Amino acid sequence: MKALLCEEPGRLSLVSRPDPVRGEGDVLVRIRHVGICGTDFHIFAGKHPFLQYPRVMGHELSGTVVEAPTGSALKSGQPVYIVPYLSCGRCHACAKGLTNACYNIEVLGVHCDGGMAEYVSVPQQNVVPTGDIALADAAMIEFLAIGAHGIKRGHVAAQDRVLVTGSGPIGMSAIIFAKARGAHVTVMDTRRDRLDFAIERLGADAILLADEAAETNALEQTGGNGFDVVVDATGNAIPMQRGFNFLAHGARYVLLSVVRQDITFADPEFHKREATLYASRNAQPDDFAEVVRQIQAGKVPTRALNTHSGPLTDGVALFSEWAKPEAGVIKAIFEI
Known part of the structure; x- marks a missing residue:
C-alpha cells in the first residue's frame, strides 16, 4: 500500500x-x-x-x-x-x-x-x-469532537459568556459547540479573516482582535467582568498565559492546546478570582456522538x-x- x-x-x-x-x-x-x-x-x-x-x-x-x-x-x-x-x-x-x-x-x-x-x-x-x-x-468528526470535549469540560451553559482564543479548526469546533449550548461566544485572534469567518459562518456573537488593547476591550464588552469561560485553542504558550487575564471571578479556563513549555500565571490573580483550570485531552465517546448529532442537525x-x-x-x-x-x-x- x-x-x-x-x-x-x-x-x-x-x-x-x-x-x-x-x-x-x-x-x-x-x-x-x-x-x-x-x-x-x-x-x-x-x-x-x-x-x-x-x-x-x-x-x-x-x-x-x-x-x-x-x-x-x-x-x-x-x-x-x-x-x-x-x-x-x-x-x-x-x-x-x-x-x-x-x-x-x-x-x-x-x-x-x-x-x-x-x-x-x-x-x-x-x-x-x-x-x-x-x-x-x-x-472531520474527530477534530470537532476535540472542541465538543473542551466545551463539556468547561461546563458551558446558556448563561455563560465564552471567550475562544485562537480560531483555527480546533477553536472553530469550540465555537460551534459553545453556540450549540446557547452560550454567548466571543472569538479572539490576530487574523481578521478568521474572525470574520467565525461571525459569518459559525455564528459567533462578537470578536476581539488579539492586540495590545485586547484586555481593555474585553472588559468593555463584558461590563468590566471578564468571561465566564475562556477556551484556549492557540497552540502557543504566550497567548495561553495571556488567557488568564480574561477570566471573570468564578470563571473556568479550558486548555485545549498542548505545548512543550511550562505555563505560568499570577497566583494572587487566579486565587482571588477562585478560578478553575481544566486540561482537555482528546475526546470521549459521548463527544463523538454529540458531533454526529450536530452534523445531522445541520449545525456544523x-x-x-x-x-x-x-x-x-x-x-x-x-x-x-x-x-x-x-x-x-x-x-x-x-x-x-
Missing part, C-alpha cells in the same frame, strides 16, 4: 509498505479520507512533544470496512469513521471511563503509525458506522470548513503548501 511518511521534521515521502494484516479483534479499514490537523503540522515542524520519527501521520479518518471479526455488526463495504485513541481498557483512567486519558494510550499518527495510508487495522471498538454522514464529512458547516482537498499521492507537495499561512487552510483533507 501507499503511505505518506514523515521521516524527520520537514521531510515527507510517499512510500510503499506491506498491507496491514488484520489483528485479532481488529477491523481492516480501507481509508478514503484523512483530515490534516494542527497536530500533523506540528509533527511536520518538529514541535510535537509526544512523538518519535519516522511516523505515518493521520488520525482524522474515514473509510470503508474491508474485513471485520466473525460475528461483528460491521460489514464489508460499510462506511465508517475511526476513533484514533487506542486505550488499554485496564488502567486506572480507563476504569473510570477516561479512555481519552488512558495511562497507556496510543493515538494513531502520533504514538503509532496512522491513517495517511491506504489501509489500517484497528480494534473493533474504535470503528464506528457513519450512518448518513458523507465520508468526507466523517473525516462542514462544506465551509473543508477548504482544501487533494489526493494522497500528491501529499508531499500539498502538505508543504498547505502548511503555509498564506494558503488559507481551515481544514484540508487528503483523498485516497
Whole structure:
C-alpha cells in the first residue's frame, strides 16, 4: 500500500509498505479520507512533544470496512469513521471511563503509525458506522469532537459568556459547540479573516482582535467582568498565559492546546478570582456522538470548513503548501 511518511521534521515521502494484516479483534479499514490537523503540522515542524520519527501521520479518518471479526455488526463495504485513541481498557483512567486519558494510550499518527495510508487495522471498538454522514464529512468528526470535549469540560451553559482564543479548526469546533449550548461566544485572534469567518459562518456573537488593547476591550464588552469561560485553542504558550487575564471571578479556563513549555500565571490573580483550570485531552465517546448529532442537525458547516482537498499521492507537495499561512487552510483533507 501507499503511505505518506514523515521521516524527520520537514521531510515527507510517499512510500510503499506491506498491507496491514488484520489483528485479532481488529477491523481492516480501507481509508478514503484523512483530515490534516494542527497536530500533523506540528509533527511536520518538529514541535510535537509526544512523538518519535519516522511516523505515518493521520488520525482524522474515514473509510470503508474491508474485513471485520466473525460475528461483528460491521460489514464489508460499510462506511465508517475511526476513533484514533487506542486505550488499554485496564488502567486506572480507563476504569473510570477516561479512555481519552488512558495511562497507556496510543493515538494513531502520533504514538503509532496512522491513517495517511491506504489501509489500517484497528480494534473493533474504535470503528464506528457513519450512518448518513458523507465520508468526507466523517473525516472531520474527530477534530470537532476535540472542541465538543473542551466545551463539556468547561461546563458551558446558556448563561455563560465564552471567550475562544485562537480560531483555527480546533477553536472553530469550540465555537460551534459553545453556540450549540446557547452560550454567548466571543472569538479572539490576530487574523481578521478568521474572525470574520467565525461571525459569518459559525455564528459567533462578537470578536476581539488579539492586540495590545485586547484586555481593555474585553472588559468593555463584558461590563468590566471578564468571561465566564475562556477556551484556549492557540497552540502557543504566550497567548495561553495571556488567557488568564480574561477570566471573570468564578470563571473556568479550558486548555485545549498542548505545548512543550511550562505555563505560568499570577497566583494572587487566579486565587482571588477562585478560578478553575481544566486540561482537555482528546475526546470521549459521548463527544463523538454529540458531533454526529450536530452534523445531522445541520449545525456544523462542514462544506465551509473543508477548504482544501487533494489526493494522497500528491501529499508531499500539498502538505508543504498547505502548511503555509498564506494558503488559507481551515481544514484540508487528503483523498485516497
